[in-house]
Amino acid sequence: MIQTNALTKQLGGHTVVSDVTFRCEPGTVTGFLGPNGAGKTTTMRMLVGLSQPDSGTAQILGERYRDLPNPGRRVGILLDASAQHAGRRGREALAVSAHTMGVPAQRVDALLKLVGLDETAARQRVGKYSLGMRQRLGFAHALLGDPEVLILDEPANGLDPEGMRWMRGLLRNFADRGGTVLLSSHLLAEVEAVADRMMIISGGRIQAQGTRAELMTESTTIVEADDLAGLDAALHRAGLATHPADGDRRLVEAEPEVVARAAMADGVVLRRLAPAEGAGLERLFFKLTAPDASTPSTQTDSIHPELAGATA
Amino acid sequence: MSTTTLTAPIRVNTAGVHARPGLGRLVAVELRKMVDTRAGFWLQVAMVALTVVVVVVRLLVGDAAHHTFQSVLDAGLQPAAILLPVLGILLVTSEWSQRTGLITFALVPVRSRVLGAKLIASLLWAVAMLAMSLAVVAAGVLVSSPGVEGTWSNAAPLIGQSAVYLTTGMVVGVAFGAILLSAAPAIVLRFALPTAWMAVLSLPAFSGVAPWVDYARALGQMTAKVMSAPQWAHAGTSLAIWMVLPLLIGAWRIGK
Numbered sequence: 110m111i112q113t114n115a116l117t118k119q120l121g122g123h124t125v126v127s128d129v130t131f132r133c134e135p136g137t138v139t140g141f142l143g144p145n146g147a148g149k150t151t152t153m154r155m156l157v158g159l160s161q162p163d164s165g166t167a168q169i170l171g172e173r174y175r176d177l178p179n180p181g182r183r184v185g186i187l188l189d190a191s192a193q194h195a196g197r198r199g200r201e202a203l204a205v206s207a208h209t210m211g212v213p214a215q216r217v218d219a220l221l222k223l224v225g226l227d228e229t230a231a232r233q234r235v236g237k238y239s240l241g242m243r244q245r246l247g248f249a250h251a252l253l254g255d256p257e258v259l260i261l262d263e264p265a266n267g268l269d270p271e272g273m274r275w276m277r278g279l280l281r282n283f284a285d286r287g288g289t290v291l292l293s294s295h296l297l298a299e300v301e302a303v304a305d306r307m308m309i310i311s312g313g314r315i316q317a318q319g320t321r322a323e324l325m326t327e328s329t330t331i332v333e334a335d336d337l338a339g340l341d342a343a344l345h346r347a348g349l350a351t352h353p354a355d356g357d358r359r360l361v362e363a364e365p366e367v368v369a370r371a372a373m374a375d376g377v378v379l380r381r382l383a384p385a386e387g388a389g390l391e392r393l394f395f396k397l398t399a400p401d402a403s404t405p406s407t408q409t410d411s412i413h414p415e416l417a418g419a420t421a
Numbered sequence: 422m423s424t425t426t427l428t429a430p431i432r433v434n435t436a437g438v439h440a441r442p443g444l445g446r447l448v449a450v451e452l453r454k455m456v457d458t459r460a461g462f463w464l465q466v467a468m469v470a471l472t473v474v475v476v477v478v479r480l481l482v483g484d485a486a487h488h489t490f491q492s493v494l495d496a497g498l499q500p501a502a503i504l505l506p507v508l509g510i511l512l513v514t515s516e517w518s519q520r521t522g523l524i525t526f527a528l529v530p531v532r533s534r535v536l537g538a539k540l541i542a543s544l545l546w547a548v549a550m551l552a553m554s555l556a557v558v559a560a561g562v563l564v565s566s567p568g569v570e571g572t573w574s575n576a577a578p579l580i581g582q583s584a585v586y587l588t589t590g591m592v593v594g595v596a597f598g599a600i601l602l603s604a605a606p607a608i609v610l611r612f613a614l615p616t617a618w619m620a621v622l623s624l625p626a627f628s629g630v631a632p633w634v635d636y637a638r639a640l641g642q643m644t645a646k647v648m649s650a651p652q653w654a655h656a657g658t659s660l661a662i663w664m665v666l667p668l669l670i671g672a673w674r675i676g677k
Contacts, residue, residue, distance in 0.1 A: 158530045159523065175530035178441040186527050192520035196459035205457065209450050209528045211437040234459065250524070 110135055110289055111258060116155055116165035125151050127313040129165070133291050133306075135257070138284045140304030141293035144398050148313040149293040150188070153262050156291075157186055169258055181210035185251035187261045190243040195236030199226060199246055202235055203253060210254050220249040225275075240267030248276070259283060261292040265299040277303040297394045309397045316397035324393060330365045332372070333358050333381035340377050347371035352392065360385055360392065442529065447538035448545070455512055455546060464508055471500035472554050476561040488566040490558065490573050495644045497558040498583055501550045502590055502644075506611050509543050509594030513671075514604040532676050536599065540668075543595050547588040554587075555580060578647045585656075586643040593664045599671025615663065636663040 111133040118126040126148040133139045143149050154160035156167045158175040169184055170177065177183055193202050203217045221231050224245040230238075238246065244267045251259055259280070265273050280290050280303050294300045300307065301321075308318035317324060334340040337357055344351045349371060350362040358381075361368050365382050372379050455461050479496040480488055513536075516522035529535050566572055594611055601607040615637040622631040632639065632655045639659040642648065648656070 157527050159526060177530075178439050179437065180530060181528040182438040188523055188527075189520065192523040194458050194515060194519040194521050196461075196519075197457055201457050205450060205453060206524060206528060208453065209442055209446070209525075211440065211442060211446065 110171065111139075111156065111167075111169050111260070111291055113152075113156070113167045114165055116152060116162050116167055118151055118155060118160065118162050120151070125313050126155070126162075129310070129313075129315055131308055131315065131318060133289050135287050135289050136284055137305040138280050138290040138292065138303050140300030140307040141291055141310065142297060142300055142307055142394060142398075143293075143295065143310035145295050147295075147310045147398065149295075149310060150262055152310070153188060153260055153291070153293065156260060157184065157188075159188070179210055179254075181206065181254040181256075182212070183254070183256055184258045184260065185254060185256035187247040187251040187259075187264055189262065190240070190247035190267070193235040193243065193246065196234055198232055198234055199238065199242075200231040202246065203249055206250060207253055212254055216253060216255075217249075220252055223252070224249045241269060241272060244268055245272070248279070256288070258289045259291070261290070263294055264292055265294060265296070273299065297391055301390065309394060311398040317393070321390070324390060328362075328364050329385040329392065330361045330363060330368045331358055331381065331383050331385040332361055332365075332368050332379060334372070334377055334379050336377055339375060340372065340379075343371050343375035343377050344368070346375065354385075444534065444538060444541070447529065447534060448541045451512065451535075451538045451542035452546060454515075455508060455542065458515070460511060461508070464504055464511075468500055468504045468550060469553060469557075471504075472497055472557050475500055476557050480561050480565040485566040486569055488562060489569070489571060490562050490576050491579055491646070493562055494555075494558050494579055494583065497561070498551075498554050498587070498644050501547075501554050501587055503612075505543075505547050505550060505587055505591040506594030506597075507608055508546070509591040510598035510604055510607045510611060512539050512543065513595055513598030513675075514602055514607060517602045518604060533672065536672055536675055539595060540592060543591045544588050547591040548584065551580075551584055551587050555583070575647050579644070582643040582648060586640060589640065589660055589664055592668065596664060596667035596671045599675050600667055602674070633658045634662055635659060 112131075114130050116126055116129040117124065129148070129152055131139075141149050141152070151160060155162045156169060156174060157180075158173070167174070174180055174184065197205070200217060200221060203220065204214060207214060207217050221227075226242065226245055226249065230242060235243065235246065244264065248264065251261065264276060268276060280292065284290050284305070292300065292304075304321075306318065306320050307324060309316045309324075331354065332340065333356075337359075340359060341351065344359065344361060347367070347370075349368065352360045352362075354360040365384060369379065369382055456465055476493060476497040479493050516525055525535055526532055562572060594607075597607045597611045598604070601610070615635075619635055619637045621627070622635050635655075636659045639652070639655040642652065643656070
């Protein structure tokens with residue numbers, strides 16, 4: 110379990126993390142989403158005591174991280190896969206940490222195998238590793254202590270699609286066995302498929318958090334028509350907010366039924382009409398993380414309290 | 422607690438999950454880190470190889486009658502005296518330059534314990550390298566000038582002084598590394614500053630205070646001759662300024 114309360118941190122005169130409060134339950138995967146520089150990494154560093162908050166608290170498994178006697182055995186961390194000594198061999202990099210946390214040396218080989226680093230790779234110096242190999246080594250390192258909680262900063266970075274699918278399976282399995290996972294990403298697509306809950310952070314503030322369904326309270330519809338101009342006119346007349354989407358489609362902020370009625374009133378023939386789940390979430394993500402979103406607009410405000418209530 | 426039952430199936434091995442890593446283990450890990458990287462490994466190889474070369478060259482030059490333990494030791498200790506501080510510096514600065522501190526301090530959040538382990542590991546390694554240097558020097562002297570009178574005179578006090586010389590030299594390296602957190606400036610300052618300082622102190626105005634604060638002079642004589650009580654006093658005050666003070670500043674900086 111991970112719990113923070115009003116975490117706030119200033120760096121170099123401006124606030125990088127502001128009033129961040131959330132809770133990650135055992136058995137769940139939480140996606141921590143936001144553009145680069147939104148405050149994800151700083152928040153994660155504060156969780157594990159590598160950075161001190163100016164105010165607020167963070168607890169993992171009911172204690173401050175630094176009060177855990179042997180934190181490596183309870184919390185697996187991957188903050189930066191490149192943070193390994195370039196002159197150390199892959200296996201030795203894991204062995205040093207295994208030694209520190211008192212894990213039997215055999216576990217190093219088991220994990221190298223699990224993440225798919227073969228004998229040649231294990232003997233190579235980390236400086237020669239590709240980004241994908243470093244990321245795999247980082248996963249092995251995070252899992253080394255057989256932890257209950259995983260905190261992963263941009264773990265999909267550098268993984269190929271196959272590696273990405275492997276990672277999702279691993280995290281799903283970890284959570285299904287009762288583990289708690291917090292993973293960050295600046296790409297919605299990386300997180301969406303595996304996360305039970307999502308938090309969207311921008312400008313150091315949590316803009317929205319909740320399950321996928323909770324985040325999608327605003328229903329949107331994808332609609333296609335041969336007569337695009339006619340469709341636009343109909344939607345405009347009905348007063349429905351409309352956004353262009355890929356392939357001459359329209360994304361409409363309304364239920365499919367409302368869109369259908371508007372089109373019918375103007376006699377526009379629809380080719381496709383469907384709830385826009387993924388596209389809607391993506392739009393929400395962009396809306397909440399747009400540069401001016403750091404002070405939430407009235408529209409996002411209406412989502413915010415509801416979600417805060419739902420997750421309290 | 423509900424989380425305990427939920428997470429129970431994950432655990433493969435529960436021994437030591439709630440046990441803080443002991444200082445002995447942390448020291449062993451730091452010793453391991455000194456030699457398990459490419460740079461660390463070759464530094465050790467260089468130290469042994471250079472010690473052998475220096476001792477052999479020293480024995481080839483001049484008359485066998487002058488090849489006493491004392492005179493050969495003065496030369497034979499120099500490779501370790503120069504490379505141990507570099508090793509001490511790298512032991513600290515690599516946590517920042519190689520960014521392994523992200524892992525080290527996540528596994529051991531109380532940073533003073535990590536620094537303490539590094540210091541103890543440095544002392545142990547300096548003693549090990551002293552033993553190595555002494556073995557090479559003794560072997561050289563035994564081969565080169567057996568039976569020369571007075572060859573082994575003052576061996577005991579010289580070995581003691583050499584131990585102080587090497588261990589404090591390495592700790593000064595750790596301290597400079599902890600202050601600067603970057604290898605290049607730490608190495609330059611560790612060696613250039615005492616020399617520059619000695620030049621400043623050679624001005625007549627400082628003749629009174631110079632012996633008490635001149636690290637290079639006070640420590641440099643340790644391997645050459647048996648020191649007198651006033652010389653020990655000078656070494657003590659110099660070490661307070663050059664070792665203890667930087668160490669305190671470095672510990673404060675790392676703990677921050």
